[in-house]
Amino acid sequence: MFDDLTDLYQQLILDHSKSPRNFRVLPDANRTAQGTNPVCGDNYTLYAKVDGDIVKEIGFQGSGCAISKASASLLTESLKGRTIAEAKNLFNKVHDLVTTGNLDGDVGKLAALAGVHKFPARVKCAILPWHAALAAVEGKGETVSTETEKE
Amino acid sequence: MNNLSGTGFHPISIGDQEFMPQQTTKTVDWKALREDFPILDQKVHGQPLLYLDNAATSQKPRAVIDALSRYYERDNANVHRGIHELSNRATAAFEAARVRAAKFLNARSADEIIFTRGTTEGINLVAAAWGTKFIKRGDKILLTEMEHHSNIVPWQLLAERTGAQLVFLPIKGDCGLLDLAQLDAFLTSDVKLLAMTHISNSLGTINPVAEYCERARRRGIATLIDAAQSAGHRPLDVQQIGCDFLAFSGHKMCGPTGIGVLYGRGEVLEETPPYQGGGEMILSVDFHQSTWKHAPHKFEAGTPDISGAIGLHAAMVYLDGIGRDRIAQHDLELGAYAFEKLAALKGIRLFGPPIGRAGLVSFLLDGIHAHDVVTVADQRGVALRGGHHCNQPLMKKLGVESTARASFYFYNTTEEIDRFVEVVREIKKFFGG
Numbered sequence: 268m269f270d271d272l273t274d275l276y277q278q279l280i281l282d283h284s285k286s287p288r289n290f291r292v293l294p295d296a297n298r299t300a301q302g303t304n305p306v307c308g309d310n311y312t313l314y315a316k317v318d319g320d321i322v323k324e325i326g327f328q329g330s331g332c333a334i335s336k337a338s339a340s341l342l343t344e345s346l347k348g349r350t351i352a353e354a355k356n357l358f359n360k361v362h363d364l365v366t367t368g369n370l371d372g373d374v375g376k377l378a379a380l381a382g383v384h385k386f387p388a389r390v391k392c393a394i395l396p397w398h399a400a401l402a403a404v405e406g407k408g409e410t411v412s413t414e415t416e417k418e
Numbered sequence: 419m420n421n422l423s424g425t426g427f428h429p430i431s432i433g434d435q436e437f438m439p440q441q442t443t444k445t446v447d448w449k450a451l452r453e454d455f456p457i458l459d460q461k462v463h464g465q466p467l468l469y470l471d472n473a474a475t476s477q478k479p480r481a482v483i484d485a486l487s488r489y490y491e492r493d494n495a496n497v498h499r500g501i502h503e504l505s506n507r508a509t510a511a512f513e514a515a516r517v518r519a520a521k522f523l524n525a526r527s528a529d530e531i532i533f534t535r536g537t538t539e540g541i542n543l544v545a546a547a548w549g550t551k552f553i554k555r556g557d558k559i560l561l562t563e564m565e566h567h568s569n570i571v572p573w574q575l576l577a578e579r580t581g582a583q584l585v586f587l588p589i590k591g592d593c594g595l596l597d598l599a600q601l602d603a604f605l606t607s608d609v610k611l612l613a614m615t616h617i618s619n620s621l622g623t624i625n626p627v628a629e630y631c632e633r634a635r636r637r638g639i640a641t642l643i644d645a646a647q648s649a650g651h652r653p654l655d656v657q658q659i660g661c662d663f664l665a666f667s668g669h670k671m672c673g674p675t676g677i678g679v680l681y682g683r684g685e686v687l688e689e690t691p692p693y694q695g696g697g698e699m700i701l702s703v704d705f706h707q708s709t710w711k712h713a714p715h716k717f718e719a720g721t722p723d724i725s726g727a728i729g730l731h732a733a734m735v736y737l738d739g740i741g742r743d744r745i746a747q748h749d750l751e752l753g754a755y756a757f758e759k760l761a762a763l764k765g766i767r768l769f770g771p772p773i774g775r776a777g778l779v780s781f782l783l784d785g786i787h788a789h790d791v792v793t794v795a796d797q798r799g800v801a802l803r804g805g806h807h808c809n810q811p812l813m814k815k816l817g818v819e820s821t822a823r824a825s826f827y828f829y830n831t832t833e834e835i836d837r838f839v840e841v842v843r844e845i846k847k848f849f850g851g
Contacts, residue, residue, distance in 0.1 A: 271463075272797050272848075276790075281849065285785075307789050307805045308819030330819060332787035333849070386793060 274382030275389070276333065279341075284333035289326040289343035296324070301410040302399030304391055309335045311396050313403040320350045322404055332392050334383065339396035341377055351404050358401050365393045446744050452829045454479040454736075465799025468834050473619050473647060473778050473825030474803055475669045478733075482672055485732035489725050497724055498698060498715075512724050515731035516714070519679050522734045523664065524655040530687065532680040532714040533722050537646040538568040540665030540680035541613070543717060544642055545572035547693045548663075548686070549611075552640070555581030557610040560639075562587040562596055562625075563815050564618040567808040569644045573613065585609070592816065594621035594770045601633055611640045617647035620807045620821065621770035622753060622778045624648075631660040640686070646670055647776065649679075650737055650827075652746035662686045668726060673733035677726030680717075687713035694719040745828045749777035752826040752835060759839045765846065769821060778825035780807070783842070786849045788822040794848055795822075798841045 296314035303310045309331030316324040325343045330336075346354050360371050361380060368384035383393045398411040452458050455477045460467050469477060489511065495504035497512045513528070520528040534540045553559065559573050563586050570584075577584055587596050587604055605612075612634040616627050631641045642663040645654060650671020656664050663686070668677040682690065692699055692710050696719030701709040710716040737745065753775040760766055765784035783791060788804030795802045804822045806813045813819060824838055 272794060275793070276848070285850075307787075308810075308813070310819070332789040334790070389789070389793060392789065 271382070271385050275386055277379045277382060279376060279379040280333060280337040280382075283337035283340040287327075287336055287340035289347075290328065290340065291326045292328055293324055293326045296326070298403045298406055300399045300402035300407060302329075302395045302402075303410060303412050304331070304335070304395055305412060306391075307332065309392065309395055311335065311339055311399055313339075313396065313399040315346075315400070315403045317351070317404055317406070320352075322346050322349050322351070322354060325400070325404075327396065327399075331395070332389075334389050334392040335395050338380060338393045339400075341379070342396050342400055345375065345377055346400060346404070354404050355401060358397050361397055362394060365390050446740055446748070446828075448748060448828055449831060451740065454481065455829055456480060456483070458829060462799045462801070463797050468798075468800040468837060470824040470826060470830065470834075470838060471801045471803050472827040472830075473670070473807075473823065475675065476650065476672050476827050477829070478674070478729075479672055479736050481736045482674065482729050482732045486674060486725050486729045489728045494725075496721055508724055511728050511731075512722065515727035518731045518734050522654070522738070523679075523681050524657055525681055526657065527684060529713055530656075530681055530684050532682060532687075532717045533727055534665070534678045534680050535676055535723070536667035536669070536678035537644060537665045538572075538667075540663075540678055541569055541642065541644065542572045543680055543693045544613075544663050544665075544682075545576040547717070548640075548682075548690045549573075549576040550579070551689075551691055553577075553580050553582045553610055556608060557582045558585050558606065558608045559583070560585050560587065560604055560609050560612045560614075560634075562614045563589045564594060564596070564621055564623060564809070564812050565613075565615055566619055566644065566646070567810065568646075569613055569615060569642075570811065582610075586811075587614070589621075589623075589812075589815065592767065592769050593772065594618060594623045596623075596625060598626065598629060601630060605634060605637050605639060607637075609634075609637075609639050611642065613642040613644070615644040615647070617651070617776045618770070618809075618812075619647050619778070619825075620780050620809045620812060620823065622775040622780070623770055624774060624776055627661070628659045635660055647778075650733070650745070651742070651749050651776065653742045656681050656683075668730040668733060671733055672736055674723075674726045674729040677723045677730050679730075682713065684713070687717075690717075692716045692719070696720045698722070740828065748828050749826065750774070752830055752832065753777040753779065755832050756824060756826070756835045756838070759835060760842065763839075763842065763846070766842075769816065777827070777830075778823060780821040780823045781842075782818060782821050783846055783849075786845065788820040790849065791822040791842075791845055794845045795838075795841055798844070800838055800841050 293314040296316050298315040298317050301312050311329030314326045325346050327339045365383040368381050402411045457477050493507040495508040497509040516531045517528045519531045617624050627643050634641050641661040643661045645664050645666040649666035662683045664681040669675040699710050699716045699719040756779045767782045769780040792802045792804035805820045
């Protein structure tokens with residue numbers, strides 16, 4: 268009965284939401300972007316240090332639900348050391364994963380986000396930090412909102 | 419006509435006649451009333467549905483669903499224009515709903531009843547039509563910190579257009595009460611309007627609006643009451659409240675979505691210019707100028723929501739068949755019961771007054787976001803709401819981003835609240851709280 272729930276709130280997700288990794292302001296960040304969900308008030312700021320084409324460091328601050336916070340935490344672990352093109356590619360994979368449950372290749376720990384696709388109302392939570400991260404590393408530096416994400 | 423199962427009430431006729439339902443017993447069998455609501459009898463995620471999102475929208479009794487079907491199956495036509503039989507019937511039914519709404523609010527006349535899409539449109543109508551004429555640069559509009567966005571943003575738009583200023587009566591702490599003793603200090607000579615909610619949709623605070631209106635009226639200040647959360651939950655008497663305007667929505671009180679009522683005191687409506695222009699609201703139209711009808715028709719341009727008004731009529735009759743005084747008492751009992759049961763849990767923060775609250779409870783569990791609470795509850799068949807409840811300024815004041823909310827209606831029972839509290843316990847356990 269709770270199968271869907273335990274798919275959504277896997278141990279890894281609960282762990283990352285309670286003890287988020289890279290949960291800090293990067294003092295020497297050269298890229299930042301904010302992500303907000305006006306519906307629930309989730310609000311994250313992503314900080315990245317991009318050197319040439321490489322995401323050298325990435326951190327985040329903010330607050331929100333377990334899904335958004337765990338997604339942001341997992342994101343920082345996944346994007347560190349990647350090129351901007353790789354980050355964009357990973358964004359697309361995560362987007363597919365949380366909307367369809369389909370896993371395209373090895374995404375490591377991010378596979379824990381697969382359970383989200385059974386909860387359409389929570390897709391925005393999972394993808395919010397990814398929108399912000401992409402805006403940051405691509406140097407758009409804008410506030411992104413989940414309202415640009417289709418229902 | 420179908421009998422209303424479980425109530426012993428006579429159903430409503432659509433025409434201009436009304437059969438007042440008969441109360442068969444003094445006490446209400448609340449559980450039996452559930453049978454009037456077909457939607458309640460279902461499972462969600464394998465669990466019996468426990469619907470606790472009534473402050474967002476209520477469920478609809480068979481009487482309302484049938485009234486809508488009957489209208490479309492037998493009487494559908496446009497109103498006020500036709501000469502033919504169906505148009506006459508539709509017009510009669512639409513205007514009967516207006517008469518019934520006047521009775522529902524104890525308005526002096528059906529001409530004081532304007533049909534709108536809901537509370538939001540009612541408030542926007544006042545801001546656009548009345549406000550544009552009567553609010554000037556430097557004037558103040560007094561609101562409270564517990565207002566819904568729909569009683570803030572229309573005034574912000576008006577203030578932007580006119581150069582008026584918004585002022586907010588503060589609330590005190592998590593218990594979310596206004597301080598009546600402070601009111602007089604806020605009622606300065608430049609205040610032209612006091613617009614406030616009757617019942618807070620996040621806090622469950624019930625404001626003594628008659629007292630507020632009385633003090634405002636003494637100083638010649640116009641008043642508007644947002645009755646979205648109170649209309650289907652307690653008796654409303656606009657003459658006793660003494661307000662100039664009062665707005666409510668049909669869908670939160672057993673009626674259909676898309677219909678609502680704006681009450682406006684006759685004298686005030688007479689001096690208020692039209693809202694939207696179009697058909698239905700005019701007396702004559704020339705290429706360069708027009709004249710319009712008297713209230714309420716000058717505020718109802720275009721084909722109205724005829725079926726909505728008829729459905730709302732059925733809802734008002736249904737509610738008065740139960741007795742809004744009884745519903746209010748039941749609300750108080752459910753609200754107090756839920757508050758007390760939740761307060762006994764560890765690691766919970768509750769919002770709104772502990773006693774004398776409406777039938778809703780907002781809460782936060784330590785370290786667990788409201789959306790996570792709502793997601794897990796949903797998997798247990800419990801429909802809650804999580805978020806800012808269109809109260810972002812209030813949430814900021816309380817220092818939170820969102821809350822979870824359980825809101826009740828008369829078809830909810832204390833047994834259901836027990837089950838809800840048990841689910842809250844499970845949620846705490848699930849997240850290791």
